[in-house]
Amino acid sequence: MLSERTLITICLMIATLMQALDSTIANVALPYMQGSLSSSYDQITWVLTSYVIAAAIFTAPVGWLAARFGRKNLFITCLVGFTATSMLCGIAGSLTQMVIYRFLQGCFGAALVPLSQSTMLDIYPVEQRGSAMSIWGMGVMLGPILGPTLGGYLTFYYNWRYVFFVNLPFGIIAIAGLAILMPRTTQKRSTSFDFLGFGVLSLGLAALQLALDRGEELDWLSSSTIIVCAVLAGLGFYLFIVHMCTAKNPFIPRAAFMDLNFNAGLITMFSVGIVLLASSALLAPYLENLGNYPVATAGLIMAPRGAGTMFAMLIAGRITNRVDPRLIMLFGYFLLAASLFMLQGWTPDESEFDMMLTITIQGAGLGFVFVPLQVVAFYTLSPALRTQGTSLLSLVRNVGSAIGISITSALLDHMSQAEHANLAQFITPFDRPLQAGGAVTKMLDPTTPGGAALLNSMIDTQSQIIGYIDDYKFLLLTTIPAVACLFLMRKPKQFTAPATAHAVME
Numbered sequence: 001m002l003s004e005r006t007l008i009t010i011c012l013m014i015a016t017l018m019q020a021l022d023s024t025i026a027n028v029a030l031p032y033m034q035g036s037l038s039s040s041y042d043q044i045t046w047v048l049t050s051y052v053i054a055a056a057i058f059t060a061p062v063g064w065l066a067a068r069f070g071r072k073n074l075f076i077t078c079l080v081g082f083t084a085t086s087m088l089c090g091i092a093g094s095l096t097q098m099v100i101y102r103f104l105q106g107c108f109g110a111a112l113v114p115l116s117q118s119t120m121l122d123i124y125p126v127e128q129r130g131s132a133m134s135i136w137g138m139g140v141m142l143g144p145i146l147g148p149t150l151g152g153y154l155t156f157y158y159n160w161r162y163v164f165f166v167n168l169p170f171g172i173i174a175i176a177g178l179a180i181l182m183p184r185t186t187q188k189r190s191t192s193f194d195f196l197g198f199g200v201l202s203l204g205l206a207a208l209q210l211a212l213d214r215g216e217e218l219d220w221l222s223s224s225t226i227i228v229c230a231v232l233a234g235l236g237f238y239l240f241i242v243h244m245c246t247a248k249n250p251f252i253p254r255a256a257f258m259d260l261n262f263n264a265g266l267i268t269m270f271s272v273g274i275v276l277l278a279s280s281a282l283l284a285p286y287l288e289n290l291g292n293y294p295v296a297t298a299g300l301i302m303a304p305r306g307a308g309t310m311f312a313m314l315i316a317g318r319i320t321n322r323v324d325p326r327l328i329m330l331f332g333y334f335l336l337a338a339s340l341f342m343l344q345g346w347t348p349d350e351s352e353f354d355m356m357l358t359i360t361i362q363g364a365g366l367g368f369v370f371v372p373l374q375v376v377a378f379y380t381l382s383p384a385l386r387t388q389g390t391s392l393l394s395l396v397r398n399v400g401s402a403i404g405i406s407i408t409s410a411l412l413d414h415m416s417q418a419e420h421a422n423l424a425q426f427i428t429p430f431d432r433p434l435q436a437g438g439a440v441t442k443m444l445d446p447t448t449p450g451g452a453a454l455l456n457s458m459i460d461t462q463s464q465i466i467g468y469i470d471d472y473k474f475l476l477l478t479t480i481p482a483v484a485c486l487f488l489m490r491k492p493k494q495f496t497a498p499a500t501a502h503a504v505m506e
Contacts, residue, residue, distance in 0.1 A: 004181055005123050009132075011177035012116040014170050015079055017146075019112040022051065022086070022105065022167070023277070024147030024306075027284045028299045029160035036160065037095040041285060042216050045409040048281055049402045050099045053209045054106025056398030057202045060251065060391055062111045064193040066118075071185040075115045076178055081108035083171030090164035114391070119182065147306070148284070152299020197243050197251030204236025205399060212406035216413050252392060256385050264485035265377025266396050268329070271482035272369055273400025275336065275475050278408045279343075279362065280305070286468055287355075290348045290461060304356045305363035312367025325372030326486050332368030333483050335361050340476040344469050348461075379492045404475075411474060412467045419463035427455055 026033070026047055034044040066074050085105040092098040124132040154162040211229035218226050244250040256262060280302065287298040316328055339362035346355070381389055427446060445451035 007177060008123055008181050009120065011174045011181070012119055014174040015075075015112050015178070016116045018082065018086075018167050018170055018174070019109040021147050021150065022109065022164075024280060025151040025163050025166075027280050028148050028152040028288070028295050028302065029155045029163050029284075030281070031285050031288045032155055032160040032295065033098070037092070037098060039095045040217070040413070042213075042409045042413045043095060045281060045405050046095070046099045046213050047102055048277065049209060049213055049405050050103040051106040051109075052277065052398050052402040052405070053205060054103045055110040056395050056402060057205055058107045058110035059114065059394050059398065060201075061193060061198060062114050063391070065111070066115065066185070067188045068193075070187045071115060071119065072178070072182050074111060075119070075182065076175060078108045078111040078115070079171060079175045079178070082112065083167055083175070086164045086167035086171070090161040114394075122185075123183070146303075148280070148299040148302035150299070152294075152296040152302075156294055156296035192249070194243075194247065194249060194251035197240060197247065200236045200239040200243060201251065202236075204233050204240060207232035207236060209402055209406065212403060212410065216410035253385055253388055255382065256389055256392060259381045259385075261380045261489050262377050262389060264488045265373055266393065267485045268369070268373060268377075268482040269393050270396045270400040271478050272366060272373075273397035274404030274407075274478050275340075275362075276366065276397070276404075277401040278404030279340075279472075279475060281405050282408055282412070282468060282471055283359070286346075290464060290468075291350075292348070301352060301355050302359060304360040308360035308363030309367040309370075310363075312364040313371050316368050316371035320372050320375055324491055325375045326489055326491060328372040329369050329376070330483070330486055332365045332370075332372075333479055333486075334365070335368065336365030337476060337479050339365060340472050340479070343472040344476075346468070347465060375492055376489050380490060404478075408471045408474065412464075412471050414467075415470045416460075416463045416467035419466045420459055423459045423463055424456075427459070 030044050030047065033039075033047065034041065037044065062074075082105060085101050085108060088101040089098060089105060092101055120132055150166070151163050154160075154166060207229045211226050211233060214223075214229075215226050220226055221230070240251075244252060244254060283302055284298060287293045287301060288295060291298075293301065312332070316332075320328060339358050342358045342361070346358075377393065378386060378389060429446070443451060444455055446455055
C-alpha cells in the first residue's frame with residue numbers, strides 16, 4: 001500500500017508535469033491553430049510567448065503569496081486556475097481569446113513548480129532530500145520529452161484543442177489528492193511585499209514583449225503603438241533599477257548583483273533561455289510546412305531533444321562533483337553550437353535520422369549546461385540570497401525564452417519576405433529553363449496564372465528555408481556572450497552538486 005508521502009509526491013509530480021507539458025505541447029499544433037484562429041505565423045507565436053512571459057512575471061511573488069495565504073491554499077488555487085484556463089484555451093474561438101487565456105494559464109502555472117519543489121523538501125527528511133529532488137527532477141524532464149509527441153498525437157488523431165483538454169483529468173486528480181493529503185503551512189499576515197518594484201518590472205517586461213510580438217506586423221518604429229510600448233518598457237526598467245538601488249527592501253536584493261559568478265550565471269541562463277524554446281518553436285512549422293511531415297511524425301522527430309537533455313543531466317549530475325563545472329558547461333555549449341550549425345544546413349529533404357541526431361545533440365548540450373550552472377552560479381552567493389537567486393534565474397530564463405521566440409519569429413517573417421523579393425528578381429522570360437520548351441516550361445510559364453502561382457510557391461519555399469537559416473545563425477550568435485562569461489566565473493574549490501540542480505529546467 002502506498003504511503004501518504006508517496007501519494008503526495010505523485011500528486012506533486014502530476015502538477016509539475018502539467019506545467020512542463022504546456023510549455024512545449026502546443027508547439028507542434030501551432031500550424032493547425034494558425035488556420036483555425038486566422039492568424040499569421042508571427043501572431044500565432046503569441047500563444048507561446050504570452051504563456052512564458054506570464055510565468056516569468058508571476059514567478060517572483062510566489063514566495064510572498066505562499067507565506068501570506070498558506071502554501072496549500074495557494075497551490076490548490078493555482079491548480080484549479082491552471083486547469084480551468086486550460087479548458088478555456090481549448091474552446092478559444094479567436095487569437096485574442098487564446099492569448100488572454102494562455103496568459104492567465106501562465107499566471108497560475110508560474111507557482112506550480114516552485115511550490116511542488118518546496119513541498120517535496122518539506123515532506124522528506126534531510127537525508128532523503130537529495131534522492132527526492134533527483135526523482136522530482138527526472139519527472140520534470142518527462143514534460144519536455146512527452147510534450148511534442150503527445151501534442152502531435154492528439155492533434156493528428158483528434159484536434160489541436162485536445163492539447164489543452166488533456167489537462168482536465170490530471171488536474172482533477174492532483175487537486176483532489178493535494179486537498180486531502182497535503183499538509184498545511186502557517187500563514188504570515190504581517191509579511192510585506194515590494195509591490196512598486198514588482199509593478200514597474202512587470203510593466204517593463206510586458207511592454208517589451210508586446211513591442212517584440214507586434215513589431216514586425218506594425219513595421220516597428222513607424223508605428224505609434226510600438227513607440228509607446230518601447231517608451232513604457234524603457235520607463236519600467238529604468239524605474240525598477242532606480243527603485244532597486246534606493247529602496248530599503250527592494251523586490252530583488254541589491255546584494256545579488258554584487259556577486260560576479262551569479263551575474264555571469266544570469267547572462268548564461270538568459271542565453272540558454274533564448275535557445276530553449278525558440279529553437280523548438282521553429283522546428284514544428286519547419287517540419288510540418290516545409291518538410292510536409294504529419295503532425296504526429298513531427299512530434300516524434302522532436303522528442304529526442306528532451307531525451308538528450310535528460311541523458312546529459314544524468315551524466316552531468318554524476319561528474320559535476322569530480323570535474324570543473326565550467327568545463328562541463330563549455331562542452332555543453334560546444335554541443336549546442338554544433339547543433340545550431342548543423343541546423344543551418346537543413347533542407348526539407350533532410351533524412352529523419354539526421355534531424356533526430358541534430359535535435360538530440362542540441363538537447364544534450366542544454367543538459368550539460370543546466371546542471372553545472374547551478375554549482376557555479378551559487379558558489380559565491382550568500383546562502384541568505386539563494387531563494388531569491390533561484391527565482392531570479394527562473395525569471396531570466398523565462399524572459400529569455402519569450403524574447404527568443406518573438407525575435408526569431410519576427411526575423412523569420414522579415415527575412416522570408418526579403419529573400420522572396422530577392423529571388424523573384426531572377427525569374428525572367430530570358431531564363432534558359434523557361435525557354436527550353438516541353439511540359440516543364442509550360443508548367444512554369446509565368447505568363448499563365450497556374451505557372452505564376454507555381455513559381456511563386458517554389459520561391460516562397462526557398463525564401464522560407466533561407467529565413468530559417470538566418471534564425472539559426474542568430475541563435476548561434478547568442479551563445480557567444482554566455483561562453484565569454486565562463487571565463488569570468490570563479491572555479492569552485494570543492495564541487496558539490498546541489499539537490500536542486502534539476503529544478504531549474506522548469
